[in-house]
Amino acid sequence: MSTQDGMAGDELGREGGRCEGGAEAKRRVLVVDDEAGIRELLTQFLRLKGYDVSAAATPDEALHCIESERVDVVLSDVQLAKSDGLALVAEICRRRPELPVVVLTGVILDEDVMRSDGALKIAGYVSKTEPLSQVLRALERALL
Amino acid sequence: MPTHTPRYLLPGIVTIALVACCSIALSLRALRRAEHASAWVNHTHAIVFESSSLVSSLRAGDAALKAYAAGGDPGEAGAARIAFAEVAEQFEVLRALQAATGERAPALEAATGVLQNHLASARRLLAAPDNDPGSAHTRLSGVVTMAVTSQDISRHIGKLTEFHKARLQEHDREAYRSSLAVRWAVSTGAIVTLVLLAALYGLLRGYLAERVRVQETLERANRELDARVAERTRELAAANQNLQIENLERQWACEAVQHQLRYSQLVINALGDPVCMITRDRNIVRANPAACRWTGYSEKGLIGAPLHRILRVERPTGGADTLPRDPVQDALRAGRDLVNEPGIVMAEDGSQRRVIYSLFPVRDADKVVGAVVTMHQV
Numbered sequence: 001m002s003t004q005d006g007m008a009g010d011e012l013g014r015e016g017g018r019c020e021g022g023a024e025a026k027r028r029v030l031v032v033d034d035e036a037g038i039r040e041l042l043t044q045f046l047r048l049k050g051y052d053v054s055a056a057a058t059p060d061e062a063l064h065c066i067e068s069e070r071v072d073v074v075l076s077d078v079q080l081a082k083s084d085g086l087a088l089v090a091e092i093c094r095r096r097p098e099l100p101v102v103v104l105t106g107v108i109l110d111e112d113v114m115r116s117d118g119a120l121k122i123a124g125y126v127s128k129t130e131p132l133s134q135v136l137r138a139l140e141r142a143l144l
Numbered sequence: 145m146p147t148h149t150p151r152y153l154l155p156g157i158v159t160i161a162l163v164a165c166c167s168i169a170l171s172l173r174a175l176r177r178a179e180h181a182s183a184w185v186n187h188t189h190a191i192v193f194e195s196s197s198l199v200s201s202l203r204a205g206d207a208a209l210k211a212y213a214a215g216g217d218p219g220e221a222g223a224a225r226i227a228f229a230e231v232a233e234q235f236e237v238l239r240a241l242q243a244a245t246g247e248r249a250p251a252l253e254a255a256t257g258v259l260q261n262h263l264a265s266a267r268r269l270l271a272a273p274d275n276d277p278g279s280a281h282t283r284l285s286g287v288v289t290m291a292v293t294s295q296d297i298s299r300h301i302g303k304l305t306e307f308h309k310a311r312l313q314e315h316d317r318e319a320y321r322s323s324l325a326v327r328w329a330v331s332t333g334a335i336v337t338l339v340l341l342a343a344l345y346g347l348l349r350g351y352l353a354e355r356v357r358v359q360e361t362l363e364r365a366n367r368e369l370d371a372r373v374a375e376r377t378r379e380l381a382a383a384n385q386n387l388q389i390e391n392l393e394r395q396w397a398c399e400a401v402q403h404q405l406r407y408s409q410l411v412i413n414a415l416g417d418p419v420c421m422i423t424r425d426r427n428i429v430r431a432n433p434a435a436c437r438w439t440g441y442s443e444k445g446l447i448g449a450p451l452h453r454i455l456r457v458e459r460p461t462g463g464a465d466t467l468p469r470d471p472v473q474d475a476l477r478a479g480r481d482l483v484n485e486p487g488i489v490m491a492e493d494g495s496q497r498r499v500i501y502s503l504f505p506v507r508d509a510d511k512v513v514g515a516v517v518t519m520h521q522v
Contacts, residue, residue, distance in 0.1 A: 037395075037399070038399060041392055041395050041396060041399070044388070044392055045389065045392045045396075048385055048388055048389055048392070049389075106403050106407075128399060128400055128403050129400040129403055129404055130400070131393065131396070131397070132389075132392060132393050132396045133393075
């Protein structure tokens, strides 16, 4: 697990990560993806947009992170190596029911599959084929 | 901003120092002269004083001797002795004082012989017996004689006194002139010094004011430059952020394409029927795993091979042979589909299986660049 404060986000523009009425407390996003490239890309992007970002490669790291850190929203891939991302989402919902989860779907059909599963309280879906701005929009909607 | 010392500062300070040094030197010189003149004046006054005292003592001695000669009073004789003794002593002092000046005094030299005779006469008269009538007559005549010599002595001593008084007056005039000159020189030096100091103060004040003005201008320019640098830095930071975001968007788009390709590949690979992608020249450029399984070729062995190596189209009569015109070639040229046409898949090991195949042209900007060929076992 890698947890880093967003220095670039501090120095550069702050957009979506700033709380209303205050510049100090930035929203913290937990990015969960087994692909290091995707994870790093999302981390950099969200920091540039003003978020604090924690990153996790596995469900265990993600669960440890939400237990030990302040996390405002989770952005998780549903296709994690060696495990099912939906199971992680279910566990997060069980441990932190108030914590919104946005899922990244690598395969187009995943969205339909997840929409049919009413047991999971998923705050948003974004396909990896969509632009990054959609990821940001989904996070902002989840944090409303 | 000028950092060097003004050009006029050193010459100005040197000039002021020179004027001040000259004034001080003149003052010290005048002071030394005054000290020397004071000793001379005291000495000369001592000569004058001794001269006056000598004349007084001489007159007192003459008066006492005259009274003694007239009355024979021994008291008067004693007084005369004392007075003449003082005269002798004062005359020696006067001579010593005059000798100390290093100058000759003709009046004093002229008085010396007369005074010695006068004193000798006095001693003789006082030495004569008191009760002798002849002595009384001698004393009276002696007193008369001595009155003449006494006037000579007084005249000579008076000349000496006048000589020294004249010198004192001359010295007073000279000292007055000298003091005026020194006062003028010192005053002039002080005024010049003050004027130079004032001028230097004015110049330095102007110089410092100029330095302050230049310093303020420089600080203002630095502040403006800092503000411009900060603004430019903010603009660059914003531009850099935008570039980073664009770069990340581009990377994300590449990842999305990769996902799409992978997904498409997964779909194609999942098909159980052979699927090949061919060029307009009917060469295979892609083949799915089912095509490899059916034909026994590896994917590498199929890539670049002509389609007819694995697929022979069948005559309508049912005999497997090449037709005079290749329907695949015709469909590619015409850009039309072939659906469920009969054919034979030829494996690497020579085995065959009857299939129906379909061909769907692939267009890029309305231009046929190839086709997808699918095969299904009959």
